Each structure stands twice: as structure tokens, then as C-alpha cells.
Amino acid sequence: MSTDSSERIRGRREGRRRASLGQKNRMATMIEMSQPLHELPVYELVSEMGIETLHQASLEILEEVGIDFYDAEALAILKEHGAEVRGETVIFDRGLVEEYVAKAPGQFTQLARNPENNMEIGGKHMVFAPVYGPPFVLDLDRGRREATLEDFENFVKLAYLSPYMHHSGGTIVEPTDEPVETRHLDMVFSHIKYSDKAFMGSVTSAENARDSVALAGILFGEEAIRERPALISLINISSPRRLDDRMLGALTVYARARQATIITPFILSGAMAPVSIAGTVAQQNAEALAGIVYAQMVSAGTPVVYGSFLTNIDLKSGAPVFGSPESQLGLFASAQLARRYGLHFRSGGMFASSKISDVQAGYESIMTMLPAVLARVNFVLHAAGWLENGLTAGYEKFVLDCEVLGMFDTFLKGMEISEESLAMESIRTVDPGGHHLGTEHTMRHFTTAFYRSELFDYNSYDQWQEEGGKDATRGASERVKGLLASYEAPDLDPAVEEALQDYMTKRKKELSAG
């Protein structure tokens, strides 16, 4: 690491320290980010035989009815590598699936602007990344409104400031005030400019994917990003059984550029899949495998992640339901399938159907997030900020979710069982009815013993009343303002910034003319 970049890191740390002033409690904001390693047992909900049955069912789907690919180049690539192409439908025999799934690489590193924030994807590593995609934002002061680029930048800043948010994400919100054809440039630039964490690329077209790769190339160097990906991008499969031309275009570009992709069927049991979780998981598996096989045909060994975005609809209203027990079952089963193939796995998240950051949102969020932790999901998208079935990013919800991520970070460290942690000497010496507040053991561990949320209220009722009797969302509103007010951008080499700006200016001109 050059002296220059070391200084940048020191500068960033100093910035964060300064950012922590003005906070109620300085401790948490002083914590440096560190990616959690999941060393706990993984919860295996479905029996091996059950997983085998689901696997076989998905192979049948791939062999009998196949998956549609709405892109001529993709169809040609598939045919060339041995898939059977019937019009736009592609049939995969099981040998072919096995052969190409095996080409997906093991654990890989995603580059971040600050090398200390490089992310390991796969194995026992977990990544928490922000909400992705909402066209609306919500905060207590201004209510719900269309998201803008300023909102986008704000969420990038909030993610940057949380030690429990490991990734800057992608389309945290949709900046609706920017032209559709150029906003991908603004989003990628914002991630680079306002954060030094890893980020995601655009998937709205092949061309936009090429722009994302070009910007990453300017930042990291074109050679460097072919060795280790600088982008991880979300390729959705439109269930049932189809990949559209925009997603395929982006997938092809990223696979060729050796940038990571997360192949994710967007699937709702009861609508795009059967009204049963087993059938939904089998269909999802067929779809995800088809996308992964295709990526490996484009470029064998290109980094991929098996994605799942699975829940059920409300059979009364037809709307998706988040935090449902059915989606928990689906999450555990999907993670097991991914592991069966040795593939890295992505799932959500702090999902909520609730429109606001109320008790419903709280229940719902943990209903998916805790299973994601116990299933050892490698890449947890939507780990903060999600509301209203993903239509809204909540400012208060974002910082609250980040605090809860800190709890999972602590949980993942597991339970130390050692002479020191058993503290037998303390137990022996504290009399019946006595207390451990002042023991030597307590003094040794006082500052680090327990995770402490700054936004959750642990005061007595009277104290809480005196301080305004606020619900947690109201407290979070103050926190959002404090964080944004104290935010300082991590240094960015002016020459790099200029090169990025030049590229954007040129491309914006071209795209607006087109």
C-alpha cells in the first residue's frame, strides 16, 4: 500500500471520528467496519433427501420445459455451448447444467476504493448491503415522496457511516429527478465519490453495464478489475422462466468483463410460481441455475452468486407479503440448494410490507433477517432501509436497521467458552444475593462486554418520558440529521475524480443526443 493511500485511510478515519462528535454516544461510531465471519453452525431446515428432491425437480424443469432467453446473442452462445434452443426457449440437460455450474469460482474478493473495505464473497463470509430499487423515500419530516439524486447521495453517506453496513449497494433509491438514460452514471459516481465501500453496477442495459465497467476501470485500473471484480450486479430473472434482453445484455457484459453478478429470480409464490413453497423453490432453482450456466458459458470462471428473492403473495389482495413464515422456509431451503452446488448465496434482508417504520415493520424485518443470518447468506441485500414491499426507502428505518445489524454482528461472534469467559473466580467470590458490578472480571470486560444500540431506548419509563417519550423512529430521525450534518466525504484523488467526470460528461452528451 502506498504512503498516499495509507494517508487517505487515515484521513477517512479522522473524518469518521469527527463525524461521531455531536452523537449521543460516541462509542459506536468509533467502531471500524469489519466483515463478519460466520463460524456458527448453519441452520439446515430441509433434510438432505428433501434437497435432493428439490434439485431433481428443477433439473426436470430445465430438461422438459426450459427457460426463455429473449436475446439473440445469448441464444447463440447457449446453442454454441451445447444447450438445445427451440425458438426462444432453451432446454438444458442435466449433464450440461452440472458441467457449467462447476465452472463457477469459489470465494472471491470484491474490490473497494478503500482496500480495507474489500469484501470477501462466499464461504463463511457475510456482507450486509443496503436496500435496492425503491422509487420513493420516506422520512418523518417530509413524508413519502419520489426519490431524488440527493436522497441517493444521502443513503450512500448513511451506509458509509455505519460500521455494520459493509457495502455501498447499488440503486439504493431510484433518483427520479435525473433522466432515465443517464442516471446510472450519477449513481455509480455517487458510490465512488461519497463512499469508499464496494458497490454495484447498473443492469438496466448492456450499454449501462459497459459504462459501469468503464467507471470502475478508471477508478481501479482496467487490469486490476479483471483479476478481482470491482462490481457485483443484480441480474433479475423474470419468473416464471424468462430472462429479458436488458438483463441478458448486462449479464453478458459483466460476465465478459469478469465482474460479479447475482443471478436472482424475482419470484412470488402464488403469482409467478405455484402456491406452495416447494414448487416455488424448485422453479427458482431451475431459473437461477439457467442464469448461472449462461454466465459460465459466456466466460468460464466469472464470479457469480446464486440469488433468491422469494416470498408469497397475500391471497386476498394479490400483494406481496414480506416477513412471512413461508418466505422463511423458502430462504432456508434456497440457501441449502446453493450450498449443494458450492455456490455463494444472496438473499434478503430487513424486509417489511409495512408502509412506515412501525411495530409491524420491526417484526417483519427480523422475520427475514435472522433466518438470513442463521442460513449464512453470503450477500444480504436490502439489509437496511426497506419499507412498503421495497417501494420506499425509509431514512429512519435505514439507521435503525443498521443498529440492528450491529446486534447480528455480535451474535455472529458466537459464545466464547473459555476460562476467562466462564469467570469461575467471580462466581465463587460473589456471595448469594450479591452482584458482579465491580468484580475484577467485570472491570476487565466492561467496555466491550455487550453490544449497545444507541437508538434503542433502555432508560426507565420516567427517564424516557422526561426525554420526550419518543418512539424509536422519532429518535432515529434526529440521528439521521446528525449523521448527515457531520458527514465528511472520504478523500478521492482529484485526478481520478476528473477522469470519472470527463467520462460522465462525454457519455451524458452521447446518451442525451441518442
Added chain:
Amino acid sequence: MSTDSSERIRGRREGRRRASLGQKNRMATMIEMSQPLHELPVYELVSEMGIETLHQASLEILEEVGIDFYDAEALAILKEHGAEVRGETVIFDRGLVEEYVAKAPGQFTQLARNPENNMEIGGKHMVFAPVYGPPFVLDLDRGRREATLEDFENFVKLAYLSPYMHHSGGTIVEPTDEPVETRHLDMVFSHIKYSDKAFMGSVTSAENARDSVALAGILFGEEAIRERPALISLINISSPRRLDDRMLGALTVYARARQATIITPFILSGAMAPVSIAGTVAQQNAEALAGIVYAQMVSAGTPVVYGSFLTNIDLKSGAPVFGSPESQLGLFASAQLARRYGLHFRSGGMFASSKISDVQAGYESIMTMLPAVLARVNFVLHAAGWLENGLTAGYEKFVLDCEVLGMFDTFLKGMEISEESLAMESIRTVDPGGHHLGTEHTMRHFTTAFYRSELFDYNSYDQWQEEGGKDATRGASERVKGLLASYEAPDLDPAVEEALQDYMTKRKKELSAG
């Protein structure tokens, strides 16, 4: 079953059906209660070696420093059965512990007034029971206030009306408007009168325990309750390392009467135990085993449950913290220890430190409840209504928690993997981009496919706004009123009721005179 009692059951069902009118959605209230059977894999967080280390550490505590018993009769019983008594301190050698723990019985049945509501305690069975102990209640209309007998009765009614609340509980709230010396009679009577689910006895003294046994004897018959317990009662151990005279008095009475007890150290890491989870769990284990050994010395084979009420304090304020990651770790480890001894296990619950039913309360509740489910806790106390570290029972929180219990009920059914649930024919016949809304498979499963919460909002933002833009707690407030307005008591044999009343009148006179 006599014709008479069958009719009573029909009467009760009819009552519930009528109770459901006036509700937004009739479906859920038509569901009959059924106790969940946990057939999923159990999450084993700690390695076998780790559990062995914790076990050995607790044996050392019992052998080296022991547990204090503040009751002369208890000390005599302990001495008589081979424990070493030094003043009020009792030392247990490991052979003695092993011998008496082995006498605790396997799975047993707790009687309910409606035999269909008898509860299986142990094995793969789970019981969800209401919050226990709060001196305050909270609702949106009246705010926080001291609990009264009317509140107590209201919560009994709400528990009775939920198909996902399996038990009527004990001191759901403390009826502070009744004299301390007689309120145990009113509580036990309310459980009998306003519900037909199983309930808990009083533990405030030996005498009050005897009253609880007497009332249960009138209801079920004295012979019947010696065969199968009609009461399950909560014996707290005051950590560190002591059992007080009131709890010991009650425990002795219940053990002799063959009524079930839950032996639960009340332990906060950092205060009554070391500032580390391993030390806290080891100490808790020693304390719980001491209580269980004592119960088996009083009456070998008397039904007991290993209880855990373990969390940590906030090291800033000294207050307990609920929903913490440390308490999750402790819960999983405690459940494993109980299983190691073949003992049934009790833990919480929908715990929250939050003062109100806000997003903090939602997060916190699932943070303990989902681990309780995955750890296969046999008796989940505080499964609904808990707020403010247990100082307050929330009306809205109670009905919201009950809805969430329905989600766990569905989760516990697991994922069916069968020809029918794989729905391959549907997957084959729905075209790419099509939908499953009208398939034969969907039509077959439409009404039962997914759990549907009535209190959670799944409408679009616009619909939600049109209906008042309410947070979930506001919706729950209406539900509470609707349920209480439509409540009808299950029939109680007038002769039995009279006998219960006579006993109460006599005892109230005696106790008030004393």
C-alpha cells in the same frame, strides 16, 4: 367424555364463532387452537464439547460454593436426601445431582378445563403462554396505568380468543386494586371462569400455592390432578445462588401435590452473574439444577421444567436489555443444556425493552421469539404482551404478538415436499411470463396456502392512506375493542363455580382477618 362436556365444548366453539363476527376478517378467528409440534431440526449453537464444559463448570459451582436455601424445612429435606448443608448453604456433589435430575419425569400432560386444550409439556411440543408479572398496563386510549383485576380478566379473555395462544398463563398482570393477601384467589378464579385453557398457580407463598391446588382440585377433582397436573407454576431463583422462603414454600407445596413447576433463575449477565454469557449460563445451570434436584427430593417424579430467564444489563444504565444478541446466544445454549439432561425447557418470549409498541418493540420481540422457536423451547412464557422490560403489559402488543405467533405456528409446520407441493404440472403448463393465479393447483390450495395476518397491513400505499394511514398499533387498538366486545365466556358448571366461590369467600375472610 360425557355428553354434558361435549356440549360445553360445542357451546364454546359457537361462542368463538359469534365472537368472530364484527371482525375485519373472519377466517383467523374460526381457526381452532392446536398445540404446535416442532418437527424441524433444532438449532444447536454450541458444540457438544462446549456444552460439556458449561455442564462441568456448573457442577463445580454446586460442589464448591453451592446454593443458599432460605427455608428450614427445605434445608432439612436436602440434608435428609444426602446434600451437605452448611448453615443455609447447600453443597451438591455431582453424583447426587445426577441421581435426582434423572428422577424428573418425561413428557407430561397439563390438564385444561376443556380437555381439547390439555397441553403436552416436553418432547417436541411447544406451548405459547402470555406475559407474566407486569404491574402496569398500556393501551392507546388510556396510556400507561396500574393494572387492575379488570385488566387481568381482559387479558385472560384475549388469550382465550387467540388460536395461537395455547395457555392462559399466570399473573398476566398484577391486579393492584385487589389486596395483596387475597389477589392470588381472584387470579386463579379468573383463569378458570374466563377461559378453558390451562393456567398457572400462585407462587407468592406456600399458603397461596395451597389455595391454588385447592381451587384446581375443586375444578378437576383431587384425584385427577395428582395423576396429571392441573397447575404449572413459576418458581424463580434469585440469582446469584439463592432460593428465598416464599418460592421454596410454594415449590415444596407444588412438588408434594405433584403439580408442575418451572424452576427459573432470574439472571442478568453483568449484574447477578459475570459480564460474560458463558459464565452466566454456567451459573444459571447450577441454580436451575439445584432447584430441580430439590423438587425431586421432595417428591420423586414430580413434573418439572428447566427454566431460563437470561439476558444482560445495559452497562451504561444498569437496566436490563431485552432482545440483545447476548440473550439469543444464552437462550440457545440454555436449551441445549436442558436437553442434555432430558429436561423440558422454558424460555421467553416476545421480550422488549421498548416502552411502547413501536418499531423497537417489533425488532426486539422477534429477536428472542424466533430463537425460542428454533431452539424448540417447550414452554414459551411471555409469548405475547410484554413491554418495558416486563413492567407493562400492552393491550395492542398482546393482540399483535398473537398474530405473529400464528406465523410461527405456520413456520413450525415446515416445508412439505411432495408431488402435490412440487406442483410440477402447474410449473410445466404456465408459460414463461404467465401466472399461477388460476391454476387447478392454486384453486385446490387457495384457502389454506399461506398464513394471513389480519392486523398487518398488506394494502397498497394509496389504499392504506385511504383507510387512515394507521400504524399497526392503531389497528390493533380497534381489534382489542372488537375482541373484548364480542367475548363470551365458555360455560362453567354452576355447581363447580359455586364451590369455587365458596372456597374463595372462606379464604378471603380468613386471610383478611389474618
